[in-house]
Amino acid sequence: MSPNAYLVLSAILFSIGVLGFLIRRNVLIIFMSVELMLNAANLAMVAFSYANGNLLGQVGAFFVMVVAAAEVVIGLAIIMIIFKTRRSASVDDQNQLKH
Amino acid sequence: MVSLLEIVIPVEATGLFSYSWLMIAIPMLVSAILLLGGKATDSWGHWLGVLGVLGSLAVALALWITMLGLPVAERAVHVSGFDWVSVGNLNLQAGLLVDQLSILFALLVTGVGSLIFIYSVGYMAHDPNRRLFFAFLNLFIVAMLVLVLADNYLLLFLGWEGVGLASYLLIGFWQGRHSAALAAKKAFVVNRVGDLGLLTAMFTMVGLFGSVNFTDVNQAVGSASTTWLTALGLFLLLAACGKSAQVPLQSWLLDAMEGPTPVSALIHAATMVTAGVYLVVRSHSIYELTAAASLAVCIVGVVTLLAGAWIGSTKDDIKKVLAGSTMSQIGYMMLAAGIGPAGGAFAIFHLFTHGFFKANLFLGAGSVMHAMNDDTDMRHFGALRKVMPWTFVTFGISYLAIIGIPPLAGFYSKDHIVVAAWEQGWYFGLLATLGAGITAFYMTRLMMMTFFGKKRWAEGVHPHESPKILLFPLIVLSIGAIVLGVVLNNAIQYWLAPPTGGHPHSAAWWDIPWQGWVTLLVVLVGVGIGYLMYRGEISYEQPHTINPIVYIGRNDLLADQFNDVVFVRGGGAAAAAVATLDDVIVDGSVRSAGSLAKGIGGALSKLESGYARSYGLTMVIGAIAVGVVLILGRLA
Numbered sequence: 108m109s110p111n112a113y114l115v116l117s118a119i120l121f122s123i124g125v126l127g128f129l130i131r132r133n134v135l136i137i138f139m140s141v142e143l144m145l146n147a148a149n150l151a152m153v154a155f156s157y158a159n160g161n162l163l164g165q166v167g168a169f170f171v172m173v174v175a176a177a178e179v180v181i182g183l184a185i186i187m188i189i190f191k192t193r194r195s196a197s198v199d200d201q202n203q204l205k206h
Numbered sequence: 207m208v209s210l211l212e213i214v215i216p217v218e219a220t221g222l223f224s225y226s227w228l229m230i231a232i233p234m235l236v237s238a239i240l241l242l243g244g245k246a247t248d249s250w251g252h253w254l255g256v257l258g259v260l261g262s263l264a265v266a267l268a269l270w271i272t273m274l275g276l277p278v279a280e281r282a283v284h285v286s287g288f289d290w291v292s293v294g295n296l297n298l299q300a301g302l303l304v305d306q307l308s309i310l311f312a313l314l315v316t317g318v319g320s321l322i323f324i325y326s327v328g329y330m331a332h333d334p335n336r337r338l339f340f341a342f343l344n345l346f347i348v349a350m351l352v353l354v355l356a357d358n359y360l361l362l363f364l365g366w367e368g369v370g371l372a373s374y375l376l377i378g379f380w381q382g383r384h385s386a387a388l389a390a391k392k393a394f395v396v397n398r399v400g401d402l403g404l405l406t407a408m409f410t411m412v413g414l415f416g417s418v419n420f421t422d423v424n425q426a427v428g429s430a431s432t433t434w435l436t437a438l439g440l441f442l443l444l445a446a447c448g449k450s451a452q453v454p455l456q457s458w459l460l461d462a463m464e465g466p467t468p469v470s471a472l473i474h475a476a477t478m479v480t481a482g483v484y485l486v487v488r489s490h491s492i493y494e495l496t497a498a499a500s501l502a503v504c505i506v507g508v509v510t511l512l513a514g515a516w517i518g519s520t521k522d523d524i525k526k527v528l529a530g531s532t533m534s535q536i537g538y539m540m541l542a543a544g545i546g547p548a549g550g551a552f553a554i555f556h557l558f559t560h561g562f563f564k565a566n567l568f569l570g571a572g573s574v575m576h577a578m579n580d581d582t583d584m585r586h587f588g589a590l591r592k593v594m595p596w597t598f599v600t601f602g603i604s605y606l607a608i609i610g611i612p613p614l615a616g617f618y619s620k621d622h623i624v625v626a627a628w629e630q631g632w633y634f635g636l637l638a639t640l641g642a643g644i645t646a647f648y649m650t651r652l653m654m655m656t657f658f659g660k661k662r663w664a665e666g667v668h669p670h671e672s673p674k675i676l677l678f679p680l681i682v683l684s685i686g687a688i689v690l691g692v693v694l695n696n697a698i699q700y701w702l703a704p705p706t707g708g709h710p711h712s713a714a715w716w717d718i719p720w721q722g723w724v725t726l727l728v729v730l731v732g733v734g735i736g737y738l739m740y741r742g743e744i745s746y747e748q749p750h751t752i753n754p755i756v757y758i759g760r761n762d763l764l765a766d767q768f769n770d771v772v773f774v775r776g777g778g779a780a781a782a783a784v785a786t787l788d789d790v791i792v793d794g795s796v797r798s799a800g801s802l803a804k805g806i807g808g809a810l811s812k813l814e815s816g817y818a819r820s821y822g823l824t825m826v827i828g829a830i831a832v833g834v835v836l837i838l839g840r841l842a
């Protein structure tokens with residue numbers, strides 16, 4: 108089986124994620140876009156794993172999922188705190204990190 | 207050339223010689239007790255100080271008498287010490303070399319030293335820091351003995367620096383006086399220039415011969431090239447110039463007279479300032495192989511003997527006249543040392559007799575100052591011969607000795623040098639004879655202004671003869687000034703032949719060559735001029751002068767002015783130029799590197815807008831660029 112269709116889907120999902128990350132201002136949407144990119148990568152890895160006939164890609168995908176779950180916990184907590192203190196979920200308001 | 211060198215290999219010490227180190231250890235212990243004991247030793251410290259040098263003298267005498275009983279070949283004795291420096295190929299043992307030359311020096315240092323110590327007990331009686339004075343004097347004796355007894359140049363250098371330190375401490379002994387503090391500093395700094403010469407000489411020796419031991423160097427010089435030996439000779443000459451106040455490093459000695467008079471007598475007349483002559487004589491195996499360096503030594507000697515006499519003729523300060531005279535006499539010794547194997551023994555002979563009569567003159571001047579409330583201006587003296595008969599008689603004997611009236615000591619020792627100078631070249635002979643005439647002139651001037659003529663005492667000054675403790679050393683030293691010449695005239699040549707490589711000529715004390723008679727005639731002319739010029743009225747104040755000869759002499763041959771213009775200002779200008787160079791080029795490049803980094807950082811920091819999406823975009827562009835490069839790399 109050729110993994111090409113899966114890879115194309117993975118590329119489309121990744122591009123959607125990138126565009127969402129770059130264009131949207133809402134922190135939660137950006138967060139979701141990041142998750143989308145991670146999962147696009149997971150899809151590509153699983154497809155490669157299937158095509159190569161070994162489990163390395165699948166193991167990688169599990170690692171990404173675990174890390175993503177942990178990251179979601181911390182990221183959402185940070186977003187909650189920022190929202191509480193600044194009453195805004197727009198990333199453009201979080202621009203203190205500059206020269 | 208090489209066959210001329212008779213290298214003396216010292217024998218290992220046995221019996222009494224194994225205790226040679228006691229000579230150094232005794233005064234060292236005394237000095238330590240006096241320095242560490244503090245005020246607790248105030249009441250008896252000066253006598254302990256005298257005991258220290260007397261103990262050292264006793265050891266030196268015992269060794270000398272033992273040496274007299276030994277055959278000539280066994281008279282040079284090496285006393286092993288300990289492994290001192292061991293770096294790479296250089297293995298240096300610190301040991302002592304007791305031979306005919308060093309034992310003579312040890313006797314001079316401790317013998318004249320003992321008399322001056324006794325004199326100091328009386329002279330410094332009213333000084334609250336007398337104990338400290340004796341601690342420093344003992345320290346000086348230690349360092350001077352290390353200098354003359356060392357068996358290698360590095361240990362000699364240790365003593366060389368030690369006497370420099372002692373000289374500094376003692377010139378500045380009355381450091382409350384600004385001029386004394388300045389004089390001490392000047393002596394210290396000028397001596398460092400000379401030390402540079404000795405250090406460079408040692409580096410050269412290590413490079414050429416792999417050793418700084420006297421015996422090793424003497425054995426190895428034959429194989430070195432003349433160019434290197436000349437350089438070595440000139441380095442050693444620079445060192446000798448610094449320590450012995452020879453032109454061009456003479457300027458410190460006149461200022462050194464700020465120290466107490468016994469210090470001037472011991473350190474700045476009899477012993478320390480002759481260390482340069484010792485160094486040159488000790489290194490004779492080097493100078494014998496290099497005519498250029500030997501000639502340089504002779505020229506320095508002649509120039510200094512005339513320069514010192516010039517200064518001595520114009521000063522009104524009794525101690526400075528004697529200081530100029532010291533320079534001049536050391537010039538004679540240098541001249542003799544530069545003449546080579548024929549002159550080395552005569553240099554040491556003159557050094558030895560000079561040690562006695564010059565110490566006597568200085569101590570006599572101290573006795574006069576004691577009587578005149580520490581005034582040193584000869585224009586305020588006059589007619590002292592009646593009130594100070596003992597000082598006058600002893601001073602007079604040494605006066606006759608230094609100008610060279612037979613049969614006193616100075617006549618014989620100087621006569622040999624003048625004869626050797628005539629044989630070296632008529633110009634050296636002529637200038638040496640002329641120098642003897644000027645010596646006679648300025649010493650007569652000093653005698654006339656101090657002991658003869660009319661009273662010119664300041665108000666409230668009542669001169670009196672000094673106490674016995676001051677007179678005793680004067681009497682002993684003047685006896686030395688009378689007899690040493692006749693006694694040593696012949697013997698010293700044979701005694702010093704092995705260490706100086708000389709070939710002695712038998713010379714009876716009544717056997718005077720024609721140069722001796724010519725010199726005597728010139729001396730009598732000098733005395734006559736001095737008598738005629740200074741028998742009349744002498745003004746109480748120093749008269750203003752437009753005579754350039756007098757003016758230059760009074761200002762120490764403008765040496766200070768020369769040093770100020772050339773070294774202080776010239777050095778300052780050079781330092782300022784280097785500082786500018788440093789500021790512009792070195793600091794400039796460092797500063798521009800800093801500002802470059804800062805500029806780049808400033809420009810890049812504009813990218814930090816604070817918007818997460820612009821960071822994200824940068825990251826995406828970067829990732830795409832990496833991807834493109836990878837793919838293109840794969841294709842290519």
